[in-house]
Amino acid sequence: MHVDLSHPIETGMQTYPDDPPVVVQPHATHEEHGASVAALECGSHTGTHVDAPAHIDPDGNTLAAYSLERFAFDAVRIDCRDLEAREPIPASRIPDVDADLVACWTGWDTHWGSERYLEHPYLSPTAAEACVERGLDVAVDTLNPDPTPTATASAAEPDGFVAHHTLLGNGRLILENLTNLEAVGDRFELRAYPLALDGDGAPVRAVGVTDE
Numbered sequence: 001m002h003v004d005l006s007h008p009i010e011t012g013m014q015t016y017p018d019d020p021p022v023v024v025q026p027h028a029t030h031e032e033h034g035a036s037v038a039a040l041e042c043g044s045h046t047g048t049h050v051d052a053p054a055h056i057d058p059d060g061n062t063l064a065a066y067s068l069e070r071f072a073f074d075a076v077r078i079d080c081r082d083l084e085a086r087e088p089i090p091a092s093r094i095p096d097v098d099a100d101l102v103a104c105w106t107g108w109d110t111h112w113g114s115e116r117y118l119e120h121p122y123l124s125p126t127a128a129e130a131c132v133e134r135g136l137d138v139a140v141d142t143l144n145p146d147p148t149p150t151a152t153a154s155a156a157e158p159d160g161f162v163a164h165h166t167l168l169g170n171g172r173l174i175l176e177n178l179t180n181l182e183a184v185g186d187r188f189e190l191r192a193y194p195l196a197l198d199g200d201g202a203p204v205r206a207v208g209v210t211d212e
Contacts, residue, residue, distance in 0.1 A: 003183045005190070005206040006048040007112060009040070014113050016143060019043045044201045050192060051174040055200040056164045064198035070173070071204070073101035073137060075190040077181060080121060081107040086147060086157065088124035094131055101137040101175075101190060109141040109179040115150075122147045125158055128166040138167055139175035139190065139206075175206065184208035 007013065013022045020043035028037035045051070050071070053060025076099040080089050089104055104123065111117040120142035123131075128145070131138055138145055145163040147153060167174055175192055189209040194202035 001210050001212050003180060003188075003208040003210065005178045005180050005184075005192075005208050006204070007109075007177055007179055009042065009047050009203060013047060014117060014143075015043065016045060017118070017148070019045060022046055042203070044197065044199050044203075045176070046203050048177045048179070048192075048206050049175070049201050049203045050194050051164065051168060051176065051201045052199070053168040053171070056161055056168055060168060062198050062200065063194055063202055066173075068193065071191065071193050073139075073190040073192070074099050075101045075103050075139065075188050075208075077103045077105050077184060077186045077188065080104050083121040085116075085119040085121070086152065086154070087121045089121055089127050090124055091126035091130040094127050094134065094136070096134055099136065099187075101139055101173075102131060103139040103178065103181060103190065104141070104145075105181040106141055107182070109177075109181075112177075112179065117143060118148045118150050119152060120144070120148065122157075123163040125162050125166065128163040132166060132170045132172055135172075137173040137175070138163075139178050139192075141178045141181050142176070144176060145174055175204065178206055181208075184210050185212070 023041040027039040052063045054062045108120045123145040147157045192204040192206040
């Protein structure tokens with residue numbers, strides 16, 4: 001079974017604060033031009049997307065450095081739905097298993113498109129370190145594996161992009177804004193091929209493949 005884990009790309013969709021707005025509009029129409037063509041304007045981190053190390057490191061790898069095989073993952077899903085807003089995912093949640101990627105299932109995708117979505121749980125610095133130690137890439141159903149800055153942020157939260165630097169700086173990939181993780185099991189194949197865009201990140205069509 002194939003499960004779509006991606007948010008659709010559409011005009012006005014939610015983005016990281018101050019990222020480019022998303023606009024999808026007609027460029028050519030059947031009535032005027034005999035064919036339909038849409039114009040798409042968006043940032044490289046639009047919707048469900050993958051981060052490359054170049055996102056936070058000027059000398060980091062861009063997406064072109066990776067083979068297609070690198071974007072197909074043996075994934076383990078961890079249940080983090082008990083965590084509250086702006087609560088860290090502890091290192092104890094990161095499994096020591098033979099897998100490629102840990103998918104953090106917070107259920108926060110139910111808040112997609114709202115201000116509440118910015119108040120998501122986040123990966124603690126020690127959890128990010130545990131992912132590196134165990135060779136795991138990371139996927140989240142939130143806007144960010146780090147806390148997203150808002151007026152409700154506390155002084156106790158990590159400042160900046162600690163998880164990004166820990167993960168991307170050690171060759172781990174990050175997938176953000178997944179959805180529908182409840183429809184896959186605790187072990188599944190995640191396929192998340194980016195657009196053929198050599199840059200710091202790109203939208204993906206994330207698909208979970210299960211035996212059911």
